[in-house]
């Protein structure tokens with residue numbers, strides 16, 4: 001695939017692109033012009049395979065007619081109504097449907113526009129919950145190294161990415177981190193590793209011992225850390241976090257922006273691992289990536305405590321976004337959830353999982369591959385650093401694109417998150433292409 005294949009006709013300098021090497025991109029652009037099913041097409045009409053479901057957003061397939069029609073109908077009926085002090089029908093239906101799908105007890109749903117907003121919302125709910133119960137000193141937030149919780153201030157502060165600290169400095173005060181869960185003892189394991197679960201989770205207890213439980217509002221983790229390269233929790237880890245939170249009155253937040261909606265073969269990772277958080281954030285696949293939307297589910301008693309603390313006409317939770325529960329996003333989400341049900345797509349993800357993980361594991365024989373891992377339809381391959389960190393990963397991303405495959409890289413880690421409708425043949429094509437590329441970098 002030539003570079004010209006990916007060019008747009010417009011000058012490229014005016015759009016400052018997110019999480020992108022802008023200077024490099026302008027020299028060798030990668031423009032995706034069309035999508036359907038598991039495929040993209042560039043501006044010359046050349047086809048590419050989608051190995052990451054958009055950006056973990058689009059597991060039901062690109063270009064789904066059912067969602068498009070629901071969005072069109074909604075735009076014809078009601079394009080927008082004020083989100084504060086007024087409601088739209090779709091949001092109540094959607095919240096009700098989500099409450100049926102979510103783990104038992106998580107049945108109050110707040111809406112936002114992105115995963116980052118969902119995280120800020122979840123953390124603010126946690127802090128206010130403690131304040132209305134007379135525990136306003138619980139302000140501290142616990143995150144984890146190599147966590148990713150979006151780009152806003154609280155989110156990147158509880159997240160554990162070094163580059164955020166390099167670029168933006170101190171972040172929020174009162175934040176502490178546990179160690180990440182990617183340890184050498186669990187190398188080349190598909191599913192949950194045997195080692196380290198209890199000790200790593202006991203970092204939370206160590207932070208409690210250091211700071212005092214009565215200063216800690218919440219502990220936030222991705223059940224499987226996605227953006228830093230698919231870090232699967234070792235056995236016992238999430239259970240232990242749950243037990244420590246229970247013991248000390250700390251709210252446990254699962255950030256399921258990537259894991260939610262079938263990625264693990266279950267509706268939520270909380271179901272897959274059998275551990276229920278107090279607050280759960282979701283986004284991305286909630287609308288199959290068609291319209292931006294996010295949601296935050298909380299336990300009923302958490303919401304109730306906040307509602308009860310305010311006077312009858314008062315706004316209880318002083319928070320919201322212009323686009324919270326946007327009617328068009330609600331329509332897209334309702335149509336998406338219907339597709340998940342009608343086509344039993346989470347079961348399809350579960351059925352594809354062993355075939356997918358087998359192929360991830362098969363890459364371990366390549367000399368530059370230093371680890372392979374995965375859970376559900378999330379898989380990662382670590383590559384040995386070649387000179388400077390990230391150089392080899394970026395070369396793989398570019399070569400895969402040139403040869404017709406879209407993947408994600410996190411530094412020198414290649415990440416796959418196939419659509420749930422991917423066939424075994426398509427998996428074979430992806431992995432054969434990647435194997436070829438890995439021989440050249």
Ligand SMILES: Cc1ncc(COP(=O)(O)O)c(C=O)c1O
Pocket residue numbers: 113114115116117119148149150151222226227255256257258283284
């Ligand atoms: C776990 C997690 N939380 C939050 C976010 C931020 O979501 P957004 O990019 O929609 O703001 C992401 C994005 O990948 C994520 O993976």
